[in-house]
Amino acid sequence: MNFFTLEAKSGNARAGRIVTSHGVIETPIFMPVGTRGTVKALEQEDLEALAAQIILGNTYHLYLKPGHELIERLGGLHKFMSWDRPILTDSGGYQVFSLSDINKLTEEGVTFQSHIDGSKHLITPEKSMQIQRALGSDIVMAFDECPKLPASKETLHKSMKLTERWAKRCKSVELKSHQHLFGIIQGGLFEDLRTESMQGLIELGFDGYALGGLSVGEKNEEMVAFCASFVPTMPENKPRYLMGVGKPLDVMNGIKAGLDMFDCVLPTRNARNGQFLTHHGPLNIKKARFLEDSGAPDPECKCRVCQRYSRAYIRHLFNVGEYLAGQLITFHNIYFYLNMVKEAREAIFQDGFDDYYTKFYNNYTSNRWE
Amino acid sequence: MNFFTLEAKSGNARAGRIVTSHGVIETPIFMPVGTRGTVKALEQEDLEALAAQIILGNTYHLYLKPGHELIERLGGLHKFMSWDRPILTDSGGYQVFSLSDINKLTEEGVTFQSHIDGSKHLITPEKSMQIQRALGSDIVMAFDECPKLPASKETLHKSMKLTERWAKRCKSVELKSHQHLFGIIQGGLFEDLRTESMQGLIELGFDGYALGGLSVGEKNEEMVAFCASFVPTMPENKPRYLMGVGKPLDVMNGIKAGLDMFDCVLPTRNARNGQFLTHHGPLNIKKARFLEDSGAPDPECKCRVCQRYSRAYIRHLFNVGEYLAGQLITFHNIYFYLNMVKEAREAIFQDGFDDYYTKFYNNYTSNRWE
Numbered sequence: 001m002n003f004f005t006l007e008a009k010s011g012n013a014r015a016g017r018i019v020t021s022h023g024v025i026e027t028p029i030f031m032p033v034g035t036r037g038t039v040k041a042l043e044q045e046d047l048e049a050l051a052a053q054i055i056l057g058n059t060y061h062l063y064l065k066p067g068h069e070l071i072e073r074l075g076g077l078h079k080f081m082s083w084d085r086p087i088l089t090d091s092g093g094y095q096v097f098s099l100s101d102i103n104k105l106t107e108e109g110v111t112f113q114s115h116i117d118g119s120k121h122l123i124t125p126e127k128s129m130q131i132q133r134a135l136g137s138d139i140v141m142a143f144d145e146c147p148k149l150p151a152s153k154e155t156l157h158k159s160m161k162l163t164e165r166w167a168k169r170c171k172s173v174e175l176k177s178h179q180h181l182f183g184i185i186q187g188g189l190f191e192d193l194r195t196e197s198m199q200g201l202i203e204l205g206f207d208g209y210a211l212g213g214l215s216v217g218e219k220n221e222e223m224v225a226f227c228a229s230f231v232p233t234m235p236e237n238k239p240r241y242l243m244g245v246g247k248p249l250d251v252m253n254g255i256k257a258g259l260d261m262f263d264c265v266l267p268t269r270n271a272r273n274g275q276f277l278t279h280h281g282p283l284n285i286k287k288a289r290f291l292e293d294s295g296a297p298d299p300e301c302k303c304r305v306c307q308r309y310s311r312a313y314i315r316h317l318f319n320v321g322e323y324l325a326g327q328l329i330t331f332h333n334i335y336f337y338l339n340m341v342k343e344a345r346e347a348i349f350q351d352g353f354d355d356y357y358t359k360f361y362n363n364y365t366s367n368r369w370e
Numbered sequence: 371m372n373f374f375t376l377e378a379k380s381g382n383a384r385a386g387r388i389v390t391s392h393g394v395i396e397t398p399i400f401m402p403v404g405t406r407g408t409v410k411a412l413e414q415e416d417l418e419a420l421a422a423q424i425i426l427g428n429t430y431h432l433y434l435k436p437g438h439e440l441i442e443r444l445g446g447l448h449k450f451m452s453w454d455r456p457i458l459t460d461s462g463g464y465q466v467f468s469l470s471d472i473n474k475l476t477e478e479g480v481t482f483q484s485h486i487d488g489s490k491h492l493i494t495p496e497k498s499m500q501i502q503r504a505l506g507s508d509i510v511m512a513f514d515e516c517p518k519l520p521a522s523k524e525t526l527h528k529s530m531k532l533t534e535r536w537a538k539r540c541k542s543v544e545l546k547s548h549q550h551l552f553g554i555i556q557g558g559l560f561e562d563l564r565t566e567s568m569q570g571l572i573e574l575g576f577d578g579y580a581l582g583g584l585s586v587g588e589k590n591e592e593m594v595a596f597c598a599s600f601v602p603t604m605p606e607n608k609p610r611y612l613m614g615v616g617k618p619l620d621v622m623n624g625i626k627a628g629l630d631m632f633d634c635v636l637p638t639r640n641a642r643n644g645q646f647l648t649h650h651g652p653l654n655i656k657k658a659r660f661l662e663d664s665g666a667p668d669p670e671c672k673c674r675v676c677q678r679y680s681r682a683y684i685r686h687l688f689n690v691g692e693y694l695a696g697q698l699i700t701f702h703n704i705y706f707y708l709n710m711v712k713e714a715r716e717a718i719f720q721d722g723f724d725d726y727y728t729k730f731y732n733n734y735t736s737n738r739w740e
Contacts, residue, residue, distance in 0.1 A: 042694075066689070324411070
């Protein structure tokens with residue numbers, strides 16, 4: 001069985017399937033983020049009810065707490081959290097660079113202080129592989145350096161070459177037999193750098209290729225234009241993953257460009273801040289206009305939350321700080337993302353992605369709740 | 371259809387059924403507390419999966435936020451929170467006396483300042499009835515004064531007579547046709563005061579009788595002894611409700627004494643503090659001994675949490691402050707209470723309550739997790 005099969009195309013948009021030992025992932029797919037072994041505010045039963053096909057775990061967080069060795073002794077991350085569908089773990093690179101105090105970046109790796117207790121740690125490419133091997137995720141990400149944008153071409157080139165050397169070291173570490181390793185393409189918004197980065201990785205040979213270092217400070221339209229131009233040059237026969245991006249329209253633009261996999265904390269994090277993502281744009285439940293609004297959060301949504309609860313009720317829950325507000329909005333937002341990629345996939349099979357995109361875009365930007 | 375039917379007895383323990391327009395309640399029953407229109411950390415679907423037959427709403431909290439008038443305009447509490455099974459609302463009395471700053475207690479009622487925003491409010495017996503009528507609960511509690519124990523007999527007598535006069539005023543307010551009003555017996559641990567209080571209420575005639583002012587400072591064995599002696603003197607043909615009590619053994623002792631209805635925040639509040647209530651006593655998931663414990667939280671429990679998740683996983687969730695810890699422990703604890711009263715009910719039908727009690731008591735006090 002091939003790891004990845006391209007099933008259909010509509011323009012540059014692709015439908016495919018990824019086969020792992022924990023199950024099949026139908027692409028394009030959104031991966032809910034389960035940073036510390038839980039998608040915040042959802043039970044695993046909820047994720048199953050939502051038909052989530054794959055979730056993401058954060059290597060950096062799980063390494064610090066409860067520790068990858070403990071998780072391995074307890075049978076790996078799937079067993080630890082009782083989730084038997086696929087899991088992707090990131091490399092920890094992004095979090096090391098964004099959450100911790102960096103002490104030293106060398107050829108060897110990164111020395112940093114934990115954002116939790118200040119303890120010192122050295123993460124190398126080999127260490128990242130050991131941690132992810134212990135976690136037992138189905139898809140493992142190579143350890144990369146993540147520079148913030150804007151950055152000079154020289155800086156980005158240097159960083160990209162380091163990421164390439166690190167990728168080679170990652171590749172040399174033996175993973176568990178069920179694990180698949182993805183390489184991460186860096187190079188900012190410079191297509192020549194990205195191409196050089198990608199060629200280096202392709203020579204090493206990975207099971208999938210990710211775009212890292214996007215949505216890290218550049219303008220949104222720059223990212224969109226870059227993806228539209230660059231993604232079609234990526235290998236056809238491997239999954240293409242846009243890391244940590246993004247808003248609903250970012251995901252739709254990514255699919256349009258030919259990307260297959262997406263993750264972002266936005267639907268879960270914004271849920272806990274009272275934001276519903278709806279067919280007509282973001283809806284902030286805190287607004288006074290929803291005080292006595294007995295309508296469904298998103299009238300066009302078929303999720304169990306929109307079928308059952310009113311805006312007025314959820315606004316009340318949010319205002320008095322009840323758990324249930326976060327639970328309900330998170331459930332809806334994940335449903336919204338998974339439904340969006342599922343509909344996109346169906347449209348691709350019908351070779352009607354552009355129409356779907358246009359309809360989605362026009363609805364989403366109608367700003368009905370502003 | 372009678373509101374209450376006594377179905378079986380085993381010693382003083384009773385099995386019965388209460389019929390409301392929102393459904394039947396099989397007693398003895400535990401009522402999960404949904405203070406602000408939600409049982410904290412549970413979705414209404416969870417409560418349905420738990421087969422919760424009735425929940426409790428707090429008049430004081432709902433009056434302050436979002437306001438009973440708003441809830442009434444939105445169709446009442448059942449519709450507002452999408453819960454179509456029975457609801458009992460308390461009178462607000464206990465919360466007014468325990469949570470707010472009392473400004474003045476008079477024959478008329480209580481003037482207090484909100485614990486939320488300091489605003490001033492007067493709650494009278496009539497006002498409590500108006501609020502509960504607006505909420506539309508199935509069982510409405512009379513407005514009572516709740517003195518803390520220990521208190522002098524004179525204080526308790528004075529308070530009890532005030533509660534009786536207030537009960538009369540409550541009785542004179544017309545409720546909605548589906549609503550049933552319960553009277554609250556006060557009098558501390560003095561049986562003669564309690565009897566006098568009860569007689570006064572019986573003359574007025576209520577659909578059920580509650581014991582208020584217990585577990586408010588007296589020793590546990592005093593409460594148990596009082597209930598064992600007093601409860602059998604309460605009317606046989608009406609539901610008997612022990613308000614705000616208590617721990618699992620308190621509920622079991624209450625059933626043994628002949629009480630039918632119980633509520634307490636303990637299973638939900640303690641859940642959010644990491645405490646599982648198990649067949650072998652409370653289990654504090656924070657303890658280091660559970661760090662690598664892959665066992666079920668309560669090995670004798672059949673709830674979906676104990677069937678799926680390990681102590682080590684839930685300990686991790688609790689330690690890193692994840693929502694899911696509170697969600698899972700709350701689900702289990704409510705299952706534990708509902709299972710306990712269900713098994714007690716079955717034992718009563720078999721006339722084997724004493725054996726069930728002894729077995730439960732011995733297990734629960736075995737302190738296996740200390």
